[in-house]
Amino acid sequence: MATLKLSDDFYEPTCSLVAVHCPMEAYRLAYFLNLHLQIGLRRTAGKEPNEGDMLSEYYEWENRMEETVWSLIVNATRTTVSSAGNALFPSDVLTMTKYLIPEMKKVDYFLKIDNAEGYDIDRQIVQRINKIPRIATAYEVDVNQLKSKHNLIFL
Template identity: 45%
Template structure:
């Protein structure tokens, strides 16, 4: 009986995408509006947030599928803050609870980044610079820059589907 071997090296190549980090203190919906206005796109919030660790950390996500150029744009928050109460036992008559705020990040390597704009298409350098410069023209944004997604340790967190 003949043995057939399938070689799938080319099938599972890394997905090419452009990743832009955005430093901004605005809420996600306001920044999505400004990105829509300045980039000429139509980001819409998804009905459900990205859920990691079974609800322990959720990240807001907006996306837009450009049917003309077959490109998907995703705008996602990098920061998740959760509040919990911790019981403190002192030798007293009253129970004390302390509020604890825990911060988690979608991409832990970039803890100071507030948002990421992921474009599921590898643009040439001039188009990528044009997008970053358009984002930098928004007065409320402190800074924005491109990130090489192939160098990230937690790049699996950027798979949104």
């Protein structure tokens, strides 16, 4: 069976990405981002929390006036897998961690802004995010430098 792959030239990102280091839960971070940035992030409809699903905690807001889409995405998801019957000790429980952007494992959340040409990301938005209590740091990430930028296509 033939395998088709996307070439690197096919996907040209038109988004800005802000990495956020923060120990808060996603819903609290979404609340504080809404408060400080005057945006309206909401959990996507019909998406129930599911263990191990990358998009189980996915918040989105569409700004129709500026034609941008803001998304708050959790970078790491942890799943527990019991190896009943497959292992020497059937009570073994393994915890697997999956990352949206594996080369940035220390980042807790990503704020993705689609169609963000003209936004002054590094000056205004990042400064406002860094003023939120309990956020360690936030900074802009160059999407073109990421090896796994293709993971951002369907978000």
